Amino acid sequence: MNNASFGHKWLPIGLLAPQLVITLVFFIWPAAQALFQSLQMEDAFGLSTEFVGMENFVSLFMDRLYFESMFSTLVFSFSVAIIAMASALFLAVLAQRVIRGGGIYKTFLIWPYAVAPVIAGVLWLFLLNPSIGVLAHLLAALGINWNPLLNASDAMWMVVLAATWKQISYNFLFFLAGMQAVNKSLIEAAAIDGAGPWRRFWTIVFPLLSPTSFFLLVVNLVYAFFDTFGVIHAMTQGGPGTSTSILVYKVYSDGFIGLNLGASAAQSVVLMALVGVLTVIQFKYVEKRVAY
Amino acid sequence: MVEQRPWLTAFSHIMLVLGIAAVALPVWVALVATTHPNYVFVSGRVPLWFGDLGFTVFADVLCQTASRESDVSVASMMLNSTIMAFGITLGKLSISILSAYAVVFFRFPGRMLAFWLVFMTLMLPVEVRIMPTFQVIASLDMLNSFSGLTIPLIASATATFLFRQFFMTVPPELLEAARIDGAGPIKFFFDILLPLSRTNIAALFVITFIYGWNQYLWPLLITTDSNYYTIVMGIKHMLSVPDGEVAWNRIMATTVLAMLPPVVVVVGMQKFFVKGLVETEK
Numbered sequence: 001m002n003n004a005s006f007g008h009k010w011l012p013i014g015l016l017a018p019q020l021v022i023t024l025v026f027f028i029w030p031a032a033q034a035l036f037q038s039l040q041m042e043d044a045f046g047l048s049t050e051f052v053g054m055e056n057f058v059s060l061f062m063d064r065l066y067f068e069s070m071f072s073t074l075v076f077s078f079s080v081a082i083i084a085m086a087s088a089l090f091l092a093v094l095a096q097r098v099i100r101g102g103g104i105y106k107t108f109l110i111w112p113y114a115v116a117p118v119i120a121g122v123l124w125l126f127l128l129n130p131s132i133g134v135l136a137h138l139l140a141a142l143g144i145n146w147n148p149l150l151n152a153s154d155a156m157w158m159v160v161l162a163a164t165w166k167q168i169s170y171n172f173l174f175f176l177a178g179m180q181a182v183n184k185s186l187i188e189a190a191a192i193d194g195a196g197p198w199r200r201f202w203t204i205v206f207p208l209l210s211p212t213s214f215f216l217l218v219v220n221l222v223y224a225f226f227d228t229f230g231v232i233h234a235m236t237q238g239g240p241g242t243s244t245s246i247l248v249y250k251v252y253s254d255g256f257i258g259l260n261l262g263a264s265a266a267q268s269v270v271l272m273a274l275v276g277v278l279t280v281i282q283f284k285y286v287e288k289r290v291a292y
Numbered sequence: 293m294v295e296q297r298p299w300l301t302a303f304s305h306i307m308l309v310l311g312i313a314a315v316a317l318p319v320w321v322a323l324v325a326t327t328h329p330n331y332v333f334v335s336g337r338v339p340l341w342f343g344d345l346g347f348t349v350f351a352d353v354l355c356q357t358a359s360r361e362s363d364v365s366v367a368s369m370m371l372n373s374t375i376m377a378f379g380i381t382l383g384k385l386s387i388s389i390l391s392a393y394a395v396v397f398f399r400f401p402g403r404m405l406a407f408w409l410v411f412m413t414l415m416l417p418v419e420v421r422i423m424p425t426f427q428v429i430a431s432l433d434m435l436n437s438f439s440g441l442t443i444p445l446i447a448s449a450t451a452t453f454l455f456r457q458f459f460m461t462v463p464p465e466l467l468e469a470a471r472i473d474g475a476g477p478i479k480f481f482f483d484i485l486l487p488l489s490r491t492n493i494a495a496l497f498v499i500t501f502i503y504g505w506n507q508y509l510w511p512l513l514i515t516t517d518s519n520y521y522t523i524v525m526g527i528k529h530m531l532s533v534p535d536g537e538v539a540w541n542r543i544m545a546t547t548v549l550a551m552l553p554p555v556v557v558v559v560g561m562q563k564f565f566v567k568g569l570v571e572t573e574k
Contacts, residue, residue, distance in 0.1 A: 006480075097301065109311065110558065126544065134321055165318070168315065234528055
């Protein structure tokens with residue numbers, strides 16, 4: 001901690017005021033409202049509300065649809081995380097190997113990070129739309145019956161693909177940085193001992209990348225849980241049925257389309273707890289990384 | 293490189309080129325689609341090479357109204373997006389650099405409390421508290437306004453932490469020297485701290501600009517007046533028509549225009565982008 005400091009008392013409060021006011025009004029207050037509303041129930045006409053305690057949570061956890069939504073969120077998020085990390089690691093290993101053109105490859109691989117999730121959704125929808133999509137036609141030519149409008153697992157694949165595409169660049173950059181931090185003399189020693197590139201990767205580089213991988217797993221899960229609303233909204237609107245209605249999409253559709261305040265608030269509270277847990281994991285991990 | 297393996301190197305190049313091609317495929321197909329008239333797609337024949345419309349579809353969407361659902365042009369939606377992205381970026385950078393300055397260089401009661409309040413914002417993304425945040429904005433009469441589009445999004449724990457981290461590396465001698473020379477806190481901030489923070493500001497600018505430009509759920513919630521539509525959410529309105537009437541060539545032109553500014557920023561400021569990405573995750 002920095003010892004030198006100014007002695008003013010009111011100036012720092014003034015400097016902090018804009019940040020604190022915005023935090024209180026637009027973050028803390030709505031979060032408190034969500035907590036409060038989750039304990040209340042509105043009558044059918046929205047005229048009166050009554051305190052119902054944990055009833056919203058009980059009915060939420062008794063609801064089969066909520067469990068289905070949780071399950072699809074898990075399927076979606078882990079698919080996105082695993083596919084995005086595996087393909088990024090593969091590309092990073094190759095980019096690390098080539099000396100010539102490495103910088104150009106990097107530039108051409110990082111730009112999808114800048115594309116909004118909803119735009120990624122629209123782009124892939126155009127490729128995978130069963131009536132006009134290029135890839136959909138290719139799949140049809142290969143004899144695969146592809147119809148994300150009717151088939152739940154096709155729809156899941158489609159949103160996973162769009163969400164993954166956007167996230168590869170992020171993982172690529174971090175894997176590349178992680179590999180550049182691996183001590184070169186370890187690799188050279190292994191090469192002298194006769195280990196080929198394949199063996200060197202799996203016995204030296206891959207284990208040394210495990211902190212990076214763990215960190216990326218958390219970041220990717222957070223991304224898939226909370227930042228992919230646009231992908232779902234543009235591509236499937238949670239359908240067919242509710243098969244791609246992940247938790248953030250369900251909060252939105254129950255609140256704004258279903259207008260069920262209590263249920264939506266209870267879902268918000270559950271999600272806030274989830275973000276809290278993930279944030280703590282991320283920070284605990286970062287502390288460890290600093291201590292290396 | 294530890295040893296020469298020409299075949300492996302060749303393989304790496306080929307796979308990288310294939311990877312880049314796969315990543316670029318959706319944008320390629322989108323660009324091609326903008327050069328074809330819409331009936332081409334309806335007939336089910338999907339072109340992979342450019343047609344003969346050139347940039348006419350781009351010119352068309354930029355100047356004329358985007359679709360029957362919204363009576364505004366893509367150009368005006370892009371203007372809205374620009375205002376929102378720069379509003380969020382400037383707001384976020386200013387309030388977080390000020391709060392980091394307060395937390396690091398001053399000792400005052402409630403300092404830790406303020407720090408934890410800011411930390412809380414990390415755990416409360418808009419997506420998880422949609423309804424109550426909407427109600428707050430509605431009761432403050434901020435629906436359909438640029439203040440509603442920007443101000444609620446400018447509080448930032450990550451930006452504050454980044455500046456705090458950087459300020460803590462500033463040698464205390466610098467502050468002592470400035471005080472001996474008679475500089476007050478405001479002069480110290482503008483003449484010493486701000487110039488030192490240039491690269492951090494640039495790095496955060498890239499990340500925040502992308503964040504601001506790409507906002508989707510927030511404008512979707514709080515704008516019903518098409519004069520405030522941003523381009524990223526406007527595309528969704530163009531898609532929400534019966535299946536046979538979707539104007540794919542116009543949608544793809546709009547999509548390309550919507551992703552252009554953030555992509556240009558990332559590619560053009562690549563060094564700062566990578567720095568920003570790595571630092572904000574610490």
